[in-house]
Amino acid sequence: MDWQALLLTLRLATLTTAILLVVAVPLAALLVLGRSRWLVLVEALTALPLVLPPTVLGFFLLVLLGPRTALGRVIIGVLGHPLAFSFSGLVVGSVIYSLPFAVQPITAGFAAVNPALVDAARLLGAGTPRLVSTVLLPLARRSIVVAAVLSFLHTVGEFGVVLMLGGDIPGATRTLSIVLYDQVESFDYAAAMRTAVALLTMSIVALVAIYATGAGRRMSQGDRRG
């Protein structure tokens, strides 16, 4: 087992999940509470990574945000190195790549909160931040768990972006899914099997855990009991 890669993968997934929750809660609140017709566009853009091939993302990060463009040079100025071949590059890629897995469950959770409660809070004078923190978040807490677990697992399973942008650097960009690929390509099927089983176990345990709490089931049924 490649422990360094396992730790790196967990660190990447944890950091990505944390960033995503911070980003996704306001985004979901905007999508649910907002009235502007432009929100359709925001909703579509947040869902985009679901359908976009990871190679498109890898290409953009590698070339359009690479050292040969003005934007890329700004990034190098801030980070001190290009996004490619770096852990921070993988974080940027993962946040974009897993965005819908955080935004969609939270949006569904917020939307399932009884609108009468939202109206009541508004009538009592709660502003949007207070409404989100005291009404929507507590009532939709299960959807936050689902969003966190799905974002985490999706990041652990990320492969295409890492392959294009990572450079396979131990301790920086060599994640477990890349290790598995390396092991298969160097004909080490026994080691590949161990890595695959580790990834599979992680996914099954996490999914069973969220379904056991009922969060997953409620999410898929669009429960409106709020």
Place this chain on the structure above:
Amino acid sequence: MRTARIALIFIAGIVTWLSGAAQTPLRVAAAADLEPVLPPILTAFQQATGIHAEATYQASAMLTTQIENGAPFDLFLSADLSYPRRLIDAGLADAAGTADSSTPITYAKGTLVLWARKDGGLATPSLELLRSPALKRLAIANPDRAPYGRAAVASLKSLGLYDALKPKLATAENIAQAAQYVDSGNADAGLISLTSALTPRMSSSGSYFVIPHDLYPPIEQGAVIISKTTQREAVHKFLDYLLSPSVQAQLAKSGLTPAK
């Protein structure tokens, strides 16, 4: 009735399209260093013989894994001899119809170069560049699966620079991706194939230094026929074409040393 018939013809067309029922081309599994070299050769081969050939470019080890797992290739053009030998030993490939049916057919030799962009702000490539502190990222192909990657690591070890440069290495999937890493400016320099360095794009944007051949074991590139091919005759035609003096001369211009 008429509508039904039109619908039927339409459905039949769709089904034919989906089933891909066209003449099977000659499928060539080709090492990534051939990506800049092979396409015009395949086109000329089709013009000369009427046989349509299509190539898939990957690191040699990756193609070997695919062939071991039943990928429908007819011919394997590796960037070394060990992967073709491995397939021969496994009974999956052969060199039947040539002088020695159990030895891969050497069709060319590869050359490793150090390449850097002209606008990258580094000195013109030379062995000194590898010792320069200004070099932050050096792209190489994965040494475990790409013969050029193996040659790159061997060269760095011969120079006694491998341990010092190890943290600076960005490892690409195959030699074509290593070239992409430097060409896009994400790596400062790269140990890539001469075939990539000689493409119009990369020869105008950068310059290269030929790594002395005594620093790494020769990159002898071997071909084998995939034993379960149903197009053995076409495979032989292609191999004869590839080894013909005019095509070998073309390889020489593209950065590969002719086999003989």
